[in-house]
Amino acid sequence: MSLNVEHAPVRTLPSEKPLRLLDNAGHAITGAATGGFELPDTDTLLELYRKMVVARRFDVQVTALTKQGRLATYPSAYGQEACEIGAVSALTADDWLFPTYRDSIALLTRGIEPADILTSFRGDWHNGYDQHVHRTAAQATPLATQALHAVGLSHAARLRRDPIVALSFLGDGATSEGDAHEAFNFAAVWQTPTVFVVQNNQFAISVPLERQTRAATLADKAVGYGMPGFHVDGNDIAAMYAVTRAAVDRARDGGGPTLIEGVTYRIEAHTNSDDPTRYRTARDVEHWKRRDPIERLEKYLVSEGALTEAMRTEIADAAEQLAARTRDVMTSEAELDPLELFDHVYGRQRPALLEQRAALEAEIAAGAFASHQGAAR
Amino acid sequence: MTATATSTPPAEASAPTQLTMAGALNAALRDAMSVDDRVVVYGEDVGPLGGVFRVTDGLHAAFGDDRIWDSPLAESGIIGTAIGMAMYGMRPVVEMQFDAFSYPAFEQMVSHVAKMRNRTKGRVTLPMVVRIPCAGAIGGVEHHSDSSESYWASTPGLTVVMPSNPADAYSMLREAIDSDDPVVFMEPKSRYWSKAPLALPVTTAPMDRAEVVREGTDVTLIGYGPTVRTALEAAEAAAAEGLSIEVVDLRSLSPFDDATVGASVRKTSRAAVIHEAAQFGGYGAEVAARVTERNFHHLAAPVLRIAGFDIPYPSPKLEEYHLPTADRVLAALDTWEWDA
Numbered sequence: 088m089s090l091n092v093e094h095a096p097v098r099t100l101p102s103e104k105p106l107r108l109l110d111n112a113g114h115a116i117t118g119a120a121t122g123g124f125e126l127p128d129t130d131t132l133l134e135l136y137r138k139m140v141v142a143r144r145f146d147v148q149v150t151a152l153t154k155q156g157r158l159a160t161y162p163s164a165y166g167q168e169a170c171e172i173g174a175v176s177a178l179t180a181d182d183w184l185f186p187t188y189r190d191s192i193a194l195l196t197r198g199i200e201p202a203d204i205l206t207s208f209r210g211d212w213h214n215g216y217d218q219h220v221h222r223t224a225a226q227a228t229p230l231a232t233q234a235l236h237a238v239g240l241s242h243a244a245r246l247r248r249d250p251i252v253a254l255s256f257l258g259d260g261a262t263s264e265g266d267a268h269e270a271f272n273f274a275a276v277w278q279t280p281t282v283f284v285v286q287n288n289q290f291a292i293s294v295p296l297e298r299q300t301r302a303a304t305l306a307d308k309a310v311g312y313g314m315p316g317f318h319v320d321g322n323d324i325a326a327m328y329a330v331t332r333a334a335v336d337r338a339r340d341g342g343g344p345t346l347i348e349g350v351t352y353r354i355e356a357h358t359n360s361d362d363p364t365r366y367r368t369a370r371d372v373e374h375w376k377r378r379d380p381i382e383r384l385e386k387y388l389v390s391e392g393a394l395t396e397a398m399r400t401e402i403a404d405a406a407e408q409l410a411a412r413t414r415d416v417m418t419s420e421a422e423l424d425p426l427e428l429f430d431h432v433y434g435r436q437r438p439a440l441l442e443q444r445a446a447l448e449a450e451i452a453a454g455a456f457a458s459h460q461g462a463a464r
Numbered sequence: 465m466t467a468t469a470t471s472t473p474p475a476e477a478s479a480p481t482q483l484t485m486a487g488a489l490n491a492a493l494r495d496a497m498s499v500d501d502r503v504v505v506y507g508e509d510v511g512p513l514g515g516v517f518r519v520t521d522g523l524h525a526a527f528g529d530d531r532i533w534d535s536p537l538a539e540s541g542i543i544g545t546a547i548g549m550a551m552y553g554m555r556p557v558v559e560m561q562f563d564a565f566s567y568p569a570f571e572q573m574v575s576h577v578a579k580m581r582n583r584t585k586g587r588v589t590l591p592m593v594v595r596i597p598c599a600g601a602i603g604g605v606e607h608h609s610d611s612s613e614s615y616w617a618s619t620p621g622l623t624v625v626m627p628s629n630p631a632d633a634y635s636m637l638r639e640a641i642d643s644d645d646p647v648v649f650m651e652p653k654s655r656y657w658s659k660a661p662l663a664l665p666v667t668t669a670p671m672d673r674a675e676v677v678r679e680g681t682d683v684t685l686i687g688y689g690p691t692v693r694t695a696l697e698a699a700e701a702a703a704a705e706g707l708s709i710e711v712v713d714l715r716s717l718s719p720f721d722d723a724t725v726g727a728s729v730r731k732t733s734r735a736a737v738i739h740e741a742a743q744f745g746g747y748g749a750e751v752a753a754r755v756t757e758r759n760f761h762h763l764a765a766p767v768l769r770i771a772g773f774d775i776p777y778p779s780p781k782l783e784e785y786h787l788p789t790a791d792r793v794l795a796a797l798d799t800w801e802w803d804a
């Protein structure tokens with residue numbers, strides 16, 4: 088297409104060892120192992136740390152609320168904070184995010200209110216926030232479908248000459264779907280400003296990565312499409328942020344798409360209705376708990392003298408306040424109007440739907456649902 | 465052929481010329497792209513080639529690569545990216561090359577195109593058009609002649625229309641492109657080369673309206689797309705035997721125009737629906753049920769369905785045995801007890 092810039096084909100495979108800027112003990116890594124990426128400055132890292140602590144508290148709170156029956160379902164991102172927040176923090180407020188059901192803490196980082204994030208998980212309405220205000224698409228449930236939307240949106244922005252980048256999250260399992268392949272290929276052929284972040288949390292519900300792919304890394308796949316791929320330690324937020332930031336900048340400058348694999352682990356169950364003991368060992372979980380992304384950054388910041396006790400207390404307070412707010416909104420029942428069921432199917436109302444609406448209205452007026460009032464709703 | 469082609473053309477209309485349905489669709493795309501630069505067209509081979517049916521002929525030369533282009537060969541990719549484009553305010557018009565090749569895009573169509581407005585409480589709307597050349601009778605080999613309309617029509621959130629003649633093709637495509645809701649725009653392949661004298665631009669009835677294309681008093685024949693012609697042929701033959709048949713061109717499968725169809729059925733008291741798709745669970749079942757539910761006391765006989773057999777679409781040399789014909793329609797009408 089005419090918007091294409093000539094670009095050299097990508098032939099270099101991503102590094103076999105995941106790229107890191109901080110090791111598990113919180114020491115900065117130097118030399119060739121960093122792949123030329125630089126550790127973000129301390130202010131940036133402090134901000135990322137704060138976001139991770141707040142997001143973790145939110146995630147733990149919501150999981151607790153599922154146990155009280157306040158939510159129908161919640162897919163936790165405990166352990167994936169570096170992947171989620173590192174990547175999404177590399178976007179500007181004008182860029183677009185295409186999240187999945189797993190990415191509620193990324194939405195939190197986008198400034199979306201807990202009540203609006205959790206609207207669908209508590210069963211009120213499929214989606215609760217304004218996509219255009221937050222430049223964040225509705226969380227996608229059918230796997231990999233959202234990656235194509237990100238390609239289309241970023242392509243449209245490029246046709247309009249708007250400097251907008253779209254970032255799509257994907258799970259490791261989702262990379263097996265046809266839509267993932269089609270999205271990677273469309274993005275590379277059209278050279279769209281799209282960044283794909285695959286959160287390799289090792290399992291697709293119960294199915295481990297080796298049952299999903301024979302590729303050495305998921306980032307290797309990028310090469311086949313003709314785009315750069317990065318194999319990153321997904322529990323190192325410094326690396327996730329730096330690599331995504333570079334990909335976003337490159338996309339904005341017309342350099343085309345990038346595929347980033349963050350290697351991480353889902354500490355919690357797939358959702359609250361899953362039983363992870365059936366497919367993984369406690370030892371495995373313990374191993375990954377010792378690679379906690381928040382502790383890693385904390386060690387670094389403390390060793391640098393950048394994170395004071397006062398700051399820690401202040402961040403912990405902010406996290407508690409958010410948790411309290413989340414509890415409050417989830418324990419008060421939202422007002423639901425069943426007649427709204429018919430309002431958002433078509434822009435131009437249909438006589439047949441108006442008839443069905445009137446029928447439901449009459450049923451309600453006749454007290455057909457009286458037993459439900461004040462109970463669940 | 466239809467009453468619709470005679471509606472008053474706007475002042476700037478050109479002199480009438482013989483135009484095929486493919487030509488009318490081409491003109492509609494060209495005119496829509498000229499007046500609104502948010503309209504973009506892409507799909508397989510729609511660029512320099514002009515599409516395998518030449519519906520996009522000359523558009524690439526006129527509008528260039530930023531407005532119309534050949535996409536990679538992937539139907540889910542085409543629909544999925546069109547969703548993103550529509551989210552950003554474009555009005556993509558994408559082509560599925562043949563009906564049966566839209567199936568890889570089924571999930572994007574059903575899970576996202578149809579549901580986006582609803583999922584987001586109307587905050588995200590998808591003003592996109594999915595053009596699908598449909599149905600058979602063109603001698604195509606397998607997978608080139610399916611009738612997929614009931615898959616789309618039974619999906620809430622989709623608008624599904626199918627023109628049967630060049631004037632409607634032009635007018636309905638312009639309206640579909642202007643619509644803020646996604647439209648599945650089905651184009652009966654066997655009608656692509658049908659001609660009518662047309663002065664463009666032409667505005668026919670709104671696309672959610674059915675049209676009475678032939679007046680009659682004894683029977684209402686309901687067709688859409690390719691079977692409107694079959695219905696008119698049957699009506700012509702029946703007239704010679706003294707039977708007065710009214711023909712309704714549905715034009716819109718979803719929504720269904722209960723008012724126009726109902727008025728006709730109450731006048732004639734007998735109805736039959738004709739389509740190429742298999743009968744079992746097909747669109748005709750919906751038509752028969754709706755007509756019966758709403759007009760039972762006006763009906764003198766059960767609503768009939770004249771459809772393709774319940775078989776996968778046959779090979780070219782056998783398709784004539786499968787497709788509903790005017791003779792089959794008349795034979796079906798003979799099964800009614802006319803004295804009752």
Ligand SMILES: Cc1ncc(C[n+]2csc(CCOP(=O)(O)OP(=O)(O)O)c2C)c(N)n1
Binds near residue numbers: 189228
């Ligand atoms: C198209 C499709 N098939 C199946 C499912 C059911 N499902 C939901 S989540 C999931 C596993 C996804 O794993 P992965 O992509 O690794 O993401 P994760 O849940 O680990 O974040 C499956 C199979 C689905 N949502 N969509």
